[in-house]
């Protein structure tokens with residue numbers, strides 16, 4: 001898709017508009033940052049999300065400014081970044097990061113239908129902890145009514161990836177260690193809730209780690 005907004009210009013060789021690559025990065029990320037402008041004031045809000053086909057699903061409080069704003073006419077931009085490493089060069093100037101990042105553009109709409117809302121909320125739960133939803137009770141109607149859900153069509157997407165070592169070969173003989181320190185987000189050992197100290201975490205919890 002040709003969309004000037006999503007054309008990576010700086011370090012274009014690191015960029016693409018490949019939806020499948022972008023979707024893989026979105027699906028690996030737990031948090032996205034949603035940007036939008038209200039009366040010329042820009043906001044960026046971190047949110048939990050899931051991807052459903054060509055849409056991002058975002059939920060929140062009905063009181064949220066973010067969710068009140070979207071009626072299908074206002075543009076939003078969503079961003080995720082997976083940090084893969086710190087790139088340590090011989091000079092401060094050439095320090096960098098290895099990453100996979102995605103920027104998506106679209107006009108979110110509020111989901112009014114309660115059944116659809118409940119279905120999309122299940123997707124968000126399943127994204128956070130795959131396999132947990134069947135272990136939980138059904139959401140009550142009050143809970144569904146008390147949760148706003150928006151779907152943001154991914155009208156345009158860009159992907160940018162940096163990998164590899166420092167770009168400072170011309171200084172390779174400078175006597176300072178250089179290389180990459182890999183970074184990743186990992187799940188720790190599950191900590192049981194009060195009163196559940198003796199319970200073995202179920203498989204879907206252990207699988208997170």
Ligand SMILES: Cc1cc2nc3c(=O)[nH]c(=O)nc-3n(C[C@H](O)[C@H](O)[C@H](O)COP(=O)(O)OP(=O)(O)OC[C@H]3O[C@@H](n4cnc5c(N)ncnc54)[C@H](O)[C@@H]3O)c2cc1C
Nearest residue numbers: 005006007008009010081083097099101102103158159160
């Ligand atoms: C973890 C991390 C750290 C970074 N640190 C810096 C930094 O300190 N300084 C700095 O200048 N840049 C940094 N970058 C790169 C930064 O994200 C931009 O790509 C870069 O600054 C170029 O900006 P631009 O507006 O000139 O991009 P342009 O290429 O002109 O942007 C045009 C379009 O390309 C797409 N695009 C641009 N950047 C990205 C991206 N990262 N991911 C997906 N799509 C993108 C968007 O759709 C954007 O609308 C970092 C990126 C990451 C992921």
